[in-house]
Amino acid sequence: MVLPRSEKDRIAGMIMQGIEHHKILERVRETSGRNRTSILEKKDIENIIAAYGLSVNQSHHSDDSTSVRLIAQDMKDAGELLYFKDQGELDPQNTEIPSEEFVLAFMKEGQQLMFSEQLKNTEKLQVCMDSTHCISQYTGFQLTTLMTITDLHQGFPVAFLISSTVNTEIVKVFLDKIKDRMGVVQAQVFMSDDDPLFRNAWYATMGGDITVKYLNCSWHTDRAFRKSISSSPI
Template identity: 90%
Template sequence: MVLPKSEKDRIAGMIMQGIEHHKILERVRETSGRNRTSILEKKDIENIIAAYGLSVNQSRHSDNSTSVRLIAQDMKDAGELLYFKDQGELDPQNTEIPSEEFVLAFMKEGQQLMFSEQLKNTEKLQLTTLMTITDLHQGFPVAFLISSTVNTEIVKVFLDKTKDRMGVVQAQVFMSDDDPLF
């Protein structure tokens, strides 16, 4: 029996949120009733990780800074990188972002597909998530911004790079937290 796409999307969302696999199995089994999802196994989660191009262990080097640069290069090679500026560097195309800021913005293939269809950090980095609502009325993250601070200039670059990738998006509803920045 094949898992429905809607269930795969929901499980992929949980994986991307960093929920441990045994917790995903518990949640899905508790809420699925009597269908294919009720017998979800670890192998199903591994298959979803592979199918969506997700990664559960992103550490590439013992030095965090080097690891992040390697991951950013991999994302660039895979066409997933929206924007990267390392701390201590100045971006000549976006001089409004100070050199001491760290910025990493990316969009995975599965997120790009969902966006098209649906028009824990220890170093004190902030995560901004751009989400859309699926046909099942569930939030699905379509792009991430990880930065040392969140301000108008950084969010503008993030949204501009997302627009470069996806084209102009006409949102029916825009919702954010209560931060006036957004």
């Protein structure tokens, strides 16, 4: 049995997010019914990496900080780096970001190609932003993903931000670098969680003349609703 293209796209997106392969297997198996995806194997992931031309970064150096710098340099050489600021450094062009913060933003070649295609028809452009904790064995970092919705109604990650803090200043720098690369992104719909942080940063950066419909993610809305009910007196 062959994996559906939509599932391959979804798995490729998770690989590009840097999610560990065993976690991808667990997630896919948990969310699949009784179909080909439910018996996903490690070999399937390897085939998707090869088919999509994805790279799986190995450690460049035994020292984590040095390894990250080398990875960032590799991304810069490949034209994939959007922004990098290591901990202990102050960026004179973005002094609103404290020196103790770590910020790494990037857009892979395949992501840029997909994004460029979608920007040709902004009348249907929908974007989402969300952050994820505990993305690896390293604590204290968050992964923020900018996604677009494809013609197959699947979320496709077009840029990533790894940072020690997620706040308006850092997200605005992230979006500014995307704007420098892709131009003003005139999305018709912008979806995020119930925290206005992403929405405010998007409006401040991409604003423009177009009227954007802002939506809250259904999962976050449901969680907030349940929390409100549980805390209300009977």
